[in-house]
Structures are given as C-alpha cells and as structure tokens.
Amino acid sequence: MHAPTIRSPQALAPVRRGFVRRNLPYFLIAPSVIMLLALIAYPLLFALKSSFYFWNLQVGPQPLAFVGFDNYVEALNAFDFRAALTNTLILSILGTAIEFSLGLAIALVLLKALAGMNVVRALLILPTTIAPIVVGFLFRYLYDPGGGLVTWVLQSLLLPVPAEGILGSPSTALAAILFVDIWQWTPFFAIVLYASLLAVPDEIIEAARLDRASAWTILMRIKLPLIRRTAIIIVMLRFMQIFNTFDTVLVLTRGGPGTSTRTLGYSLYEQGLVNFNVGLVSAQTWIAVLIVNIIVVLYVFFAFRNEEW
Amino acid sequence: MIFDIGNMSRRNMLKSASVATLLASSASSLLTPKRASAQGATTVRVLSVEDPFFFSMKAMIPEFERETGIKVELESLSYDALQTRLVSAFVAKTSDADVIAVDQMWLGQYLDNGWIISLNDYIAKDKDIDLADFIPEVLYSSNMWRGQIGTLPVAAYAQGVMYRKDIFASFGIAEPPTKASEDWTWTKYVETLKALEGKSFNGKALFPTVVCGSQPSPITHMFTQLSASHGASWFKSFPGAPWDFSPQLTGPAWAKSVEVYRQLYKLSPPEAINYVWFDAGTRFAKGDIGMFYWWTPYFYLVKNLGYMTGKKSDVMDKYATAALPKAKGVAQTVSLGGWSLGVPSSSDRQDNGYAFIKWATSKATQKKMAQWPDLNFQFSDFARKSLYEDADVKAIYPYLDVQYDMMKQGNGKITRPPVPGYTAVESVLGLTLNQLLTGSEDPKTALVRTNNLFESILKGNLMIPYQKESYTDTLDGAKDLIGKLGKA
Numbered sequence: 001m002h003a004p005t006i007r008s009p010q011a012l013a014p015v016r017r018g019f020v021r022r023n024l025p026y027f028l029i030a031p032s033v034i035m036l037l038a039l040i041a042y043p044l045l046f047a048l049k050s051s052f053y054f055w056n057l058q059v060g061p062q063p064l065a066f067v068g069f070d071n072y073v074e075a076l077n078a079f080d081f082r083a084a085l086t087n088t089l090i091l092s093i094l095g096t097a098i099e100f101s102l103g104l105a106i107a108l109v110l111l112k113a114l115a116g117m118n119v120v121r122a123l124l125i126l127p128t129t130i131a132p133i134v135v136g137f138l139f140r141y142l143y144d145p146g147g148g149l150v151t152w153v154l155q156s157l158l159l160p161v162p163a164e165g166i167l168g169s170p171s172t173a174l175a176a177i178l179f180v181d182i183w184q185w186t187p188f189f190a191i192v193l194y195a196s197l198l199a200v201p202d203e204i205i206e207a208a209r210l211d212r213a214s215a216w217t218i219l220m221r222i223k224l225p226l227i228r229r230t231a232i233i234i235v236m237l238r239f240m241q242i243f244n245t246f247d248t249v250l251v252l253t254r255g256g257p258g259t260s261t262r263t264l265g266y267s268l269y270e271q272g273l274v275n276f277n278v279g280l281v282s283a284q285t286w287i288a289v290l291i292v293n294i295i296v297v298l299y300v301f302f303a304f305r306n307e308e309w
Numbered sequence: 310m311i312f313d314i315g316n317m318s319r320r321n322m323l324k325s326a327s328v329a330t331l332l333a334s335s336a337s338s339l340l341t342p343k344r345a346s347a348q349g350a351t352t353v354r355v356l357s358v359e360d361p362f363f364f365s366m367k368a369m370i371p372e373f374e375r376e377t378g379i380k381v382e383l384e385s386l387s388y389d390a391l392q393t394r395l396v397s398a399f400v401a402k403t404s405d406a407d408v409i410a411v412d413q414m415w416l417g418q419y420l421d422n423g424w425i426i427s428l429n430d431y432i433a434k435d436k437d438i439d440l441a442d443f444i445p446e447v448l449y450s451s452n453m454w455r456g457q458i459g460t461l462p463v464a465a466y467a468q469g470v471m472y473r474k475d476i477f478a479s480f481g482i483a484e485p486p487t488k489a490s491e492d493w494t495w496t497k498y499v500e501t502l503k504a505l506e507g508k509s510f511n512g513k514a515l516f517p518t519v520v521c522g523s524q525p526s527p528i529t530h531m532f533t534q535l536s537a538s539h540g541a542s543w544f545k546s547f548p549g550a551p552w553d554f555s556p557q558l559t560g561p562a563w564a565k566s567v568e569v570y571r572q573l574y575k576l577s578p579p580e581a582i583n584y585v586w587f588d589a590g591t592r593f594a595k596g597d598i599g600m601f602y603w604w605t606p607y608f609y610l611v612k613n614l615g616y617m618t619g620k621k622s623d624v625m626d627k628y629a630t631a632a633l634p635k636a637k638g639v640a641q642t643v644s645l646g647g648w649s650l651g652v653p654s655s656s657d658r659q660d661n662g663y664a665f666i667k668w669a670t671s672k673a674t675q676k677k678m679a680q681w682p683d684l685n686f687q688f689s690d691f692a693r694k695s696l697y698e699d700a701d702v703k704a705i706y707p708y709l710d711v712q713y714d715m716m717k718q719g720n721g722k723i724t725r726p727p728v729p730g731y732t733a734v735e736s737v738l739g740l741t742l743n744q745l746l747t748g749s750e751d752p753k754t755a756l757v758r759t760n761n762l763f764e765s766i767l768k769g770n771l772m773i774p775y776q777k778e779s780y781t782d783t784l785d786g787a788k789d790l791i792g793k794l795g796k797a
Binding site: 054056057058059060061064070074080144145146162163164165167168169170253254255256257258259270273274275276277 | 389392393396399400418421422424522523524525578579580582583585729730731732733736740743744746747748765769770771772
C-alpha cells in the first residue's frame, strides 16, 4: 500500500510558473481586449437594443415601449435622412477619389529634388493639424458673399457666384463643403503616399528607365503596385472619416439650404443631441454602421482578393 | 527595473496585491474626495449659457461672494453643448451644478422628468423675493409648468423693430410707431420696406431688411413671431385644456405668414438664407439695412460691430426701436423667450442654489448688470416691471418703454409651445421654411406636407393622442399662482 502522493509547494511552483509563462501573452493583451469590448462592442450593442425601443428623453427619461423595427422604418422613410445618406455617399466617394488623386500628384512632385521642397513638405501638413470646426469657421469667412477670398477669386475669374453666396445656393453648397474637405485632407494623402514612394527601391526605377519605360509606365507598373497596400488602407480610412463628416456642416450650413448639405453625421447629431430621440438615433446609427461596413468589406474583399493581409 | 511575475511566490503576490489595493484606495480617496468636502458648504456651482447676460452677471459675482460668503464656480457653454451636458448628467442621475441656465423650451421636460426642483416652496417662504414685481407674461411664458415655478428669469426677451432714423429721414419715410396700433400692420411694414427697395444711402446700396434663414432654430424663432402675429397656432388645443397636439399648420394664418416671410427674404441680402442668430444683427450694425425685427437683446447688441466685440458699430447713434407690427383684425401676440435659472434635483446644495438665483434675478443685481459699462452697456433684458420705470436704467437704454410694451403683449406658450418633443417638430418646420425661402414650392403644399410630418412625429412621440394629464395653462392662472405664492 502506498501512501497518497502529496506534492510539496516546492513541487507545485514550476507548474504555476509554467502556466503563467505559457499564458503571459494572453494576460498582457487582455486589458486591451477588455477596453476594446467596453468602448466599441458595448456601445454598439447598447445602441442596437435601444433602436428597438421608443425612447425620447424629451418625453421621458426611460425607454417607454418596445417598437420592433419602427425606428428603422421611420429613419428610412424620412426624406431628410435619405437626403443625408445620398449627400454622405457623394461626399465620401468623390472626396476620397479626388483627395487620393491630388495627394498622389503632390507626392510625386515632392519626390523631385526641387528647391524649397523641405518648406513645402512642412507647410503641407498644416491643414490636417487644424480642428475641422476651426476650418469650418475659416471657410465661413472665405466663402462670405460680401468679400470672402474664395468668392472674390471666383468673381475675378468671371465665374458665376450665386446671389445667395456659395453656401446659400443648393447648387453649390455641397461642392463647397467637399472643397473644404479636399483642402484639409489632400495633404494627408500626399504625405503618406510620399513616404511610401520613398520606400520604392531606386534600383527598380533605374532599371525601368534603362529599359526606356516612360514616366507613366513607371508610375502605373512599378510605383503604384509597390505602394498599393498603403494606398488601399488610407483610402479606406479616409472614406470612413468622410462618411462621418459633421463639424464643417454644422458651422458652414447646418445642413441647408433645405437638405442640400445634410450628412449622416449631422442627422445623428440633430436626432441625438438636439431632439434627444435615443431610439431613432440608435436606429440611424446602425443603418450608418451597416452601410459603411458593407462598403468597406466589399472594398477590402476586392482590393485584397489576390493577396494575404 | 524588471518585475519577474513568473518567479513571484503566492505569499509575495498576495502581499503585493494587498499593498497595491491599500495604496490605490488611499490615492483614490485623496484624488477624488467626496463632492461636499471638495466644494465646501459655502460653494455654489453655476452652469450657464454664454448669452449676453452671462458677461454682466459674471462681472457682478464678486459682490455675491462678498454679500453671502458663498464662493461661485461659474462655467459657461454654448446652447447645444449646455443642453447636451445637462441631459446627459440628468439621465445618468448626476449633476455637476447647483444652478443651471434653462431655456423656456426645456422647462416642461426638466420638470416632468424631475430633473429640476419646483421653486414654489422656496418662493412661498421668502419674504424678500418680491414675486409681484416680475412681469406676469414672462413668468407664465418662461418659468411655469403645471402650476410649478421651476425657474426664475435672469434674462427675458421679447421681439421688436429696429430701424435707421437717418435713412428714414433721408427718404422722407414715416417712422414706425413706438406703440402698437391698428394702423401698424405687417402689410404696412412690408410697404415701408418696399419704399427702400433699390435705394442707396451714403454711396452704399441698401437692403430694406434682413431675416434669419438658417434652419432649424433661428428661422423658426423669427418666423413664429410673424405667424403668432397672424394668429397661427401650432396645435388644436394648447396651452388651454384639454391638451390636443393635433397640428394645425394648414390654416390660412400659416400660409399668409409664409407669404410675408418670403417677401421679407426677397427684400433681404440673399445670403441671409444662411444667417444664424447674430448674423442678422451684425448685418444691421454694418449700416446697409433699413429696418428689421428680432429679439430685444439686439436693441443693444447692434451698438457693437460684431458680436461681443465692444467696438462701436456704424449705427450706434443712428437707429431707433419701434413696436412690432400686427395683422389686421388679429390681437397681437409677441414672442417671449430668454434664460432662467433653476436648481437641479441632484444638487446637494439646493439652498445655495436658490440663494444665487434670488440674487441674480433680484432688482438690485439686474440694475447693476444693466449699469455695467463694458461692451458699450449690454444688458436690458429685465423681467422685473420696476426696472422699466427706473430713471437710471432708462437713461442708458432709451428704448425700454417700447420693450416693456412688447413684454406685456407676450405669450411664449403660443409662439413656440414648450411641449415635450418640441425640438423634433421645430427641426421639420425650420427645414421647410428654409426650403421655402429659396425654392419655388407652393407654401400651402409645403405646409400640408409639414403638417403630416408633425402628426407623424407627435404620434411617434406618444403626444397624439396625449397620454398624460392636461393642465389648464393660462395667464390668469399664472397670475393667481403669483398672487398666492407672493402672499404666502
């Protein structure tokens, strides 16, 4: 008969040490995961739950009734929300495309060893460092029909300026907001693309030149493919950022004239922080989240379908 | 230094954890002391909006601190930021203030939800408050809800007319009257403006008037003065009982008001489509506008070139004020608004809060605020009758008789009904009005569509049919309450 085996504390210690060492990466990453869940998953799930309730803080502090998909139906039927959705898509798609194209062009110019490029690079980053609300106020003055710089330049070039001002006409107001975004964020593309282009090996470019490849061919066949991954990521980031445009709209037009510059971001602000309709704004938030995620997932799928990332 | 967690014994781990917990709890108690001990019993935290009254009130605060020994922690926010912060705090059942600035439109929501306390008991026990000195129309419009006084007015606004004396004299145009009369109608107002159309003055092209076109609040505030003057009502039955919030925007008074407002826009600078609150005032202050109507704080704000600049405007000594026009055959209703002070139910220093409110709304403090010389004297938003008859104040603000007349014709509960869900319907109305200024749509069609949207929103917000108890909310009832609380 054997006495039961009792493992001494000294014998247990290596087992515990081994457990901690094996799982150390999980322990270290756990706070970040918990924080992410708290800051992203919880609010989204809370909004999802709220979107199925009638909950308006102007009527009562608590949710009053379960209403199923009524908030979603109301959001999608509202003409101003539909206008906001259309304007947001126009701004996001056009804004991203124009900013990318201009940013790439600027990045290619920056690669040239021209005099004063150091100063240009330093100045270029300035617009992106200004808060969008400040940019909004700045452009409110620049667009002023009574002598704003942009208005004056357009008039000097004999281009038509609406009597109500650039921000006062439904035909120009959205373009004016798009211009502000392009002014502020094109440098972001330029700087990031410039940094990526610097990493393209000179030998490849030299070899292509020896083979008498044109500048266009070098750009399309060598440079762009080599910076493709960076470009895909920053395009995706900017698309999502423009999708949430709010500050400049609030300062410049408050969504007007009519619904011509209303964006989803502005609609969410109005329903949530002015009308305090928690249920409706939660539904609108989820509609926006779904739309932007569908677009981004499709974009990522097609952009990266032939490669691992 | 490297911590090898893997080699730490359980005993050492427990020791370390205990010490860490002790240190953490001690540190947290040091860093986040209880609110009462941090603020002290002799502190009052005031959260205000940054409207013009704020600056003169702020200048007087050292006097309050000297008089009462209570230290004031004053903070100001913009309109939207203030409401967002207040509502967020109330929903979370916390508050970082003992006194808050409350817009009249929020009063019903705040009292119904129990976010602020009723001041009835405080007022009834207070012999010095002189409740009877407040203009009843102001208390009724801005401070009373379901028989409770929830706030007291620190700045009361009506609407009135400002016009250029020199321009009118130059073109031989009769000056508008300072007293309301049957002859001073909106038709006459538009005719007067048309006499200025296409004219220049001192080499500068003139615009007869200026309107606020930006949605949703600015255009609604200006337009609803016009619509109230024409007898338009928002709902089937409110504020009188039984409350029925079926919208009434399809009536002729609304269509007529839209027609007049569109005429006014045509006589304004075209960029007024985007004008927010002070943009209209700033434009008048620049000197190329003949006449316009707006909230009474602009009676003094237009003395400055730019909002809060203190720099004298071109019109400083060239403008005068006049009575608001009325619609023929309709009793005048002037829009009343402004800011009031209330005590959050979550405050643990409600007595201090009431003491501050009593001081800030008192005749003595309001007079000192009016006499504060900075920014070219800028405070005449009195809710107290006696100040409209005070010779010292009248010497600074010569238009007070005109303003007082407007106040006495006021009814904020008709012009912009402070009902739960108000901002949602205001958003829709503001958008429609903004569209109507530049669009070609027939006003009647737009109003029918807006009426349907109102109905849909109000049904969605459980306001049609109204689920709660009605209250007969009349000016006479308000006067009775003032008398009762004043005598108690």
